Each structure stands twice: as structure tokens, then as C-alpha cells.
Amino acid sequence: MPQTAVHDAALPVHDGGEVDWARVRADFPLLMREVHGKPLVYFDNANTGQKPLPVIASQDAFYRRQNANVSRAVHALGTEATEAYEGARNKLARFLNVRADELVLCSGTTFAINLVAYSWALPRLKPGDVVLVSRMEHHANIVPWQLVAQRTGATVRVAEILPDGRLDLEALYRAMTPQVKLLAVTHVSNVLGTINPVREICRQARRHGIVTVVDGSQAVPHLKLDVAAIGCDFYAVTGHKMCAPTGTGALWARREHLEAMPPFIGGGEMIKEVSFEGTVFNDPPHKFEAGTPNIAGFVGLGAAVDYLESVGMDNIAAREAELLAHATRALQAIPGLRIFGTAPDKAGVISFLVDGAHAHDLATLLDLEGVAVRSGQHCAHPLLQFFGVAATVRASLAFYNTHEEIERFAAALRKVRQLLC
Structure with missing residues (x-):
């Protein structure tokens, strides 16, 4: 059997033109679900990435x-x-x-x-x-x-x-x-x-x-x-x-x-x-x-x-740089929010804290708003010791995320901040 026969789902082939990111996002079925009755915003990509249809199909086809x-x-x-x-x-x-x-x-x-x-x-x-x-x-x-x-x-x-x-x-x-x-x-x-x-x-x-x-x-x-x-x-x-x-x-x-x-x-x-x-x-x-x-x-x-x-790693890097810039601006506009890691050359990861709020409380309340982020020490205790904090909230982006999700995340964070601070 030819090797390509292990999956049937089509790949989003792009011939150097503009990427249809809505089409790409549609390849990730988990992103379509709701959490606590609200559309999921999945910003825990540094922990694990979501799986597109061709990957899911490959598992089924192999077995x-x-x-x-x-x-x-x-x-x-x-x-x-x-x-x-x-x-x-x-x-x-x-x-x-x-x-x-x-x-x-x-x-x-x-x-x-x-x-x-x-x-x-x-x-x-x-x-x-x-x-x-x-x-x-x-x-x-x-x-x-x-x-x-x-x-x-x-x-x-x-x-x-x-x-x-x-x-x-x-x-x-x-x-x-x-x-x-x-x-x-x-x-x-x-x-x-x-x-x-x-x-x-x-x-x-x-x-x-x-x-x-x-x-x-x-x-x-x-x-x-x-x-x-x-x-x-x-x-x-x-x-x-x-x-x-x-x-x-x-x-x-x-x-x-x-x-x-x-x-x-x-x-x-x-x-x-x-x-x-x-x-x-x-x-x-x-x-x-x-x-x-x-x-x-x-x-x-x-x-x-x-x-x-098929999406193109250059396209992915450019997309994620846009999302990171947007998310950084949105978080910087929230009073009392501190971002850890401001190096000029960054991937789509933002760790932060809000004055007067514990990281786990922030993440728990954000989850109730449908936003999945990580909280804790992120398997990097010595790094957080350097910054003198016990934990941070981490929002991590991927190419299948959207600018609209960033706006919903920022709105949810402002709401949560009012509840905690």
C-alpha cells in the first residue's frame, strides 16, 4: 500500500499565495467545541498542540x-x-x-x-x-x-x-x-x-x-x-x-x-x-x-x-508573530499586568501576572470564560525563582488561533481582574 494511503483528509496546500487561515483553523475539530457553555479559546499550545484532521485520520486508517x-x-x-x-x-x-x-x-x-x-x-x-x-x-x-x-x-x-x-x-x-x-x-x-x-x-x-x-x-x-x-x-x-x-x-x-x-x-x-x-x-x-x-x-x-x-513554516512563523504582537498590545493595556520575558526575538508565548491576583485563580476564572491558559511554574522552577515569583499565567499561541480570540481573551481577563482585584 502506498505510504500516502494512511490518511484520507486533504492537506491545505498553498502555492506561495495568501494562506486562508479560516480554512486552516477548520482542520482542527477540537477548536470548534465549547467549554462551560462558551466557545473555546485554546491558548495552551506550549503545553500541547491540537491535531489537524489528516493526523487524526492517519491514526484511524493505520489501525x-x-x-x-x-x-x-x-x-x-x-x-x-x-x-x-x-x-x-x-x-x-x-x-x-x-x-x-x-x-x-x-x-x-x-x-x-x-x-x-x-x-x-x-x-x-x-x-x-x-x-x-x-x-x-x-x-x-x-x-x-x-x-x-x-x-x-x-x-x-x-x-x-x-x-x-x-x-x-x-x-x-x-x-x-x-x-x-x-x-x-x-x-x-x-x-x-x-x-x-x-x-x-x-x-x-x-x-x-x-x-x-x-x-x-x-x-x-x-x-x-x-x-x-x-x-x-x-x-x-x-x-x-x-x-x-x-x-x-x-x-x-x-x-x-x-x-x-x-x-x-x-x-x-x-x-x-x-x-x-x-x-x-x-x-x-x-x-x-x-x-x-x-x-x-x-x-x-x-x-x-x-x-x-503544506501550510509552510515561513507562513506559520509570520502568522504567529502577528498574533503575538496583537496579544502583547492587548495585555499591556490591562492595568497592573506584568509580562515576564520581553526579549525582542520571541515565539508566541506570554507569561504574566496581575497585581493582587494569584496565577491559579486567574487561570481558573479564565477557564470559566472558555479560555484555556496554563498556570504554575511550567516545569521551570529555577527560572521563576530568578523573577521572584511562585507562578505565572502562560498564554501560548499557535497559527490556528485568531485575532478575534485574542480580543475575547483580553475581555475575559479584564472581567476576571475586576473580580479578583
């Missing part, structure tokens, strides 16, 4: 027509399932501009970073070595390094940020001492929206012989990526933030790293031969893909890549 395990059967269904699964790897590799045989498919960024921590860092770090981590990292790019440091005697050192939410690049480059063996940095902050200049950061790290790990979770849904041009050693992505099913993602790594790294998890598929005298492991990337994967999920990831490419 109806192709469901079989991959790489373990010579029958037709097994062959078709394997082709669809590997087809997703090829699509994602093209999307990121990397080689498919350097792309490990996994459950997401958390798994990907832990793979680097335990398979690359754990065998190499020693007492006196330093892992340099930025202040704005998600816990998934902090905790694994702490765990490995505890086991190796290495230490974790913090690269600080500036008050507007930018990385302090001068301080970062000064911190690249001979003791630093690895630098972990996010491409886009999940709290501040700051887009870090990862290409320049990785270039500086290479000059010092420092291996780089970039968390791309918040970048891959919003930016046109060229991971090869970034020049990092490892790049992690999560599927569910880029319109794909949950439980999907990938780690890109330089081939020489993958070949030198031992397996992270043992089992089936990651081996060539097993005996009680020893095991011969498979070639990368399959060496790191033990067990039955989320096959249908990765078929959906391939469909999500097709969808994003």
Missing part, C-alpha cells in the same frame, strides 16, 4: 488497514507498517534537514535528553567536569544532568539570563572554561518565548571543545529549522507540540556520537544477534529503539510533518 508490528514480519501488513514507520523518520529528517540514519525515534524530548545523559554523558563525565545549563531550561533539560552529575562527581553550573529574558551571552561565553564538557540549552523558552541564538552559541561551544545539547521542543512547531546549520551535537524534539500524537519525538545526534554511545535500553529490535555469551547490537539509530514503538503515533507524526509543510 483499520495496516496494524502490524514493524521490522519483525515478512507478511504484507508488517511490510506496510514498517514502510509507514520508517517513512515518518524520513519525513522528520527532511523537515529538520538532517540524515535519517542520525535520527532516533523516541517518546519525546524528555526521553531524548535522558538518552544523551545516560548513554553519552554518564560513561564520560568524571569529578571536576562541568555541565553548563541555562537558567531558562525546562526541568527535562536540568534534572537528567543533575542525576548524572551525582553519579559521576561532575557538577552542574548555571548560565544566567538578563532581566528581559535573554540569555546573558557574554557571561555564557566566559563560563565556557576547560572544565565544561557539555552545554544544555533550549532553542525557545517554554515560559518566556525567548528564541536563543543557538547557532552562535554552538559555534562558540565548538571552539572550546564543548558538546552541545539543544532542546527544540518549543522551536519545532514555530520555526523553519535547519538543525544541520545550527551545528549542535544533539537536538531533541517532541511530536505532540507540533500537531502530532503524544508519545512521539526524536533525538538527532551526530553519527560519530551514535556509533560511540552504548544502548540506553535493551530488548528487541536494537540487536543483531543474541547469545548467552554476548550480544551484537544493531546499527544506529535502531540500536536505541528497543521494543515495539508507538507505530501509529509515528505515522501521525509523518502526517503532521506533511501538514506543517
